[in-house]
Amino acid sequence: MISVSRDKLKRVCNAALQVLMLAIIFATLSGCQRGSEARKYVIGYIDPNPEEKEGAPGFLRNMPKHGFTEGKNVTYIKIQTKDKQAIENGIRDMVGRHVDMILTMSTPPIKMAKELTQGTNIPVVFIMYDAIGTDIIKSFVDHPSNITGVQLQGSTPKTLQWLLAISPRARHIFVPVTFDTGAAKQSLEKLKESCNQIGLTVTVAEVKTVEELQPALKSMPNDTDAVFLLHSWLVGSHAGEVIEEANKRHIPVISAGHVDYQHGLTMSYGPTDDSIGAQAARLASKILQGTSPAYLPVENAEVYLGINLKTARNAGMQIPEEVLRRADFVIR
Structure with missing residues (x-):
């Protein structure tokens, strides 16, 4: 009688254990399914x-x-x-x-x-x-x-140092700008401040429309040593026209951001x-x-030095080898 009771108890325990195992497996699978449902x-x-x-x-x-x-x-x-x-x-x-x-x-x-x-x-x-x-x-x-x-912001002072590395005699920078972004005015102020610290002269030409860009470029002073492009969408989206005029004068077009070497600028030091x-x-x-x-x-912002040798050659410029060695990107 006792043996039968023990056998019965054993069967009950085994059945309960199986039910418990199935419950654990089901709960685990349900949890995985819920976890796999990505949150929106x-x-x-x-x-x-x-x-x-x-x-x-x-x-x-x-x-x-x-x-x-x-x-x-x-x-x-x-x-x-x-x-x-x-x-x-x-x-x-x-x-x-x-x-x-x-x-x-x-x-x-x-x-x-x-x-x-x-x-x-x-x-x-x-x-x-x-x-x-x-x-x-x-x-x-x-x-x-x-x-x-x-x-x-933050790369402008170093950009000017790179300018002096590729053009040591640079003293006068021309800046065509449209104040069509919040950063345009801020970046101009930073440029003026940085130029003042190292003795560079800045000439600013405000451009309000696309039609005003060409006359502004033609008005560039004869002693201009480089063109600097700011965080200005209108001017940046017409960088080709700026580069064309600069090439005629054999001067570089540079930037600390917004448009870069991939857009045809001679040099840029800023984010991609x-x-x-x-x-x-x-x-x-x-x-x-x-x-x-x-x-x-x-x-x-992470910044990179980019050099466009094609543009440099078109402008009749020679980029020093030591600058090329330190560039992150070079278009040859």
């Missing part, structure tokens, strides 16, 4: 300069590299306009929908995003020329807890089209994976 993210995207290829568009190109693909696990609410009221309304809508993150460029939209996201914990990643000088942040590590990003967006995408990826912006210092 909603990201606000503000680009007040949709004509440009760098920055915000680079962010979109690089996000899939981190596993965030539009139409798959990411939906973007895109505001692509210079209209400040439309941008403000767009940010208010993003805040109302409590998006997972906002990516924005240029000083006015970034200031709006900073103000409108206060107290919401909505992360903001920015791309802008001067975050400290515009009071968006106090320092790279001292910034609002929901804000971080990439600052562009894709590198800025890649930095912002990396920051965004960390945020979407759970890292607070408070623990992500603001970054300076």
